[in-house]
Amino acid sequence: MTRYSGELSTIVIKVPTKNIDKNVTLIKISLNNKIVQELNVTKEKEIYCQTIKINPSKNIVRVATYSKKEKLQESTINLYYLPELYEGSSDDSENYNLNFFHTDKKEKKCVSCHNMTSNIPTNEDILEDITQTTCYNCHKNKLNTRNTHAPAANWRCIDCHDGKTAEYNMDLEGESKYLARDPIKTNCASCHDKVTKWENNKYTHGPVNDGRCVRCHDPHGSDNEFFLRKPIWDICTTCHAEKADGKHVVSSFVFSRNSGAHPTRSDTAKDPARPEREFTCTSCHNPHGSSGIYLLRMNGSVPFGVCKRCHDK
Secondary structure, eight states: EESSSSSSSEEEEEOOOHHHHOOEEEEEETTTTTTEEEEEOOOOOOOOEEEEEOOOOOEEEEEEEEEEEEEEEEEEEEEEEEOOOOSSOOOOGGGGGEOOOHHHHHHHHTTTTTOSSSOOOOTOOOOOOOOSSSTTHHGGGOOOSEEEHHHTTTTOOGGGGOOOOOOOGEEEGGGGGTTOSSSOOOHOOOOOOOHOOOOGBBBHHHHHHHHOGTTTTTSSSEGGGGGGGSHHHHHHHHHOGGGGTTTEEEEGGSSSGGTSSSEEEOOOOTTTTEEEEEEEEEGGGGTTTTTTGGGBBBSBSSSGGGGGGTTTO
């Protein structure tokens, strides 16, 4: 049983020649009892691969070969996808092992169709045709997002996936050629110098302290602004579930029209200090750190200072 850190899983299938001779014509891949892909089989090819999107928590993948309508053989793979921000319990994920594909031994299955060693740009390299990169064919679906991070968009994968480990994944050293460090902060700071400046804030946020930028941001891309893994309010309330009722702030200091507390989101109101943005948690709090208490967007230890951003009285 395998545990994944990404929602895309590539299934590699080998159809032995002896089975091809039995008129294998089709491969069907099902996810949780629903067929998601069908691949036609030819006598000239033994190895097939297909990338599928898996769901958070447990997944059962079945791969079956067919001769016309007759099922010849079926294999079952148990996968577990544990997202960085997942509301469900992760206790049952402990029964699944991390299984890395990119080792010299496993890559031998791919060399008949793919060049596994060349054309991986680094540093400031920009390829005119990104489809010619080594990584593109298997991982292209990872960038089907509204917003794409520049290193990923230019397929400079090994800027981050350099095979090195850090404090939180040192036990995985040598498991894959393309590991990324955890925490990833050092890589992020090579482009985003503000990452190191945040360490000097008087009040700091746990994920920032730990250098785990990818807890909130997807380093490849996202449909959300700032490459966030979820919309801002959803990210905040994943960890701060006590604020998920949409109300916040001590009740005795707010208007009765707010039913005893201040709203944390609004479908109609805008952030008064940044009117191009919706009103949400980050209208008052800076998730990267602040010189104001409680990560508030102000200076000092008196929290009412932030109220002036919106309220004149």
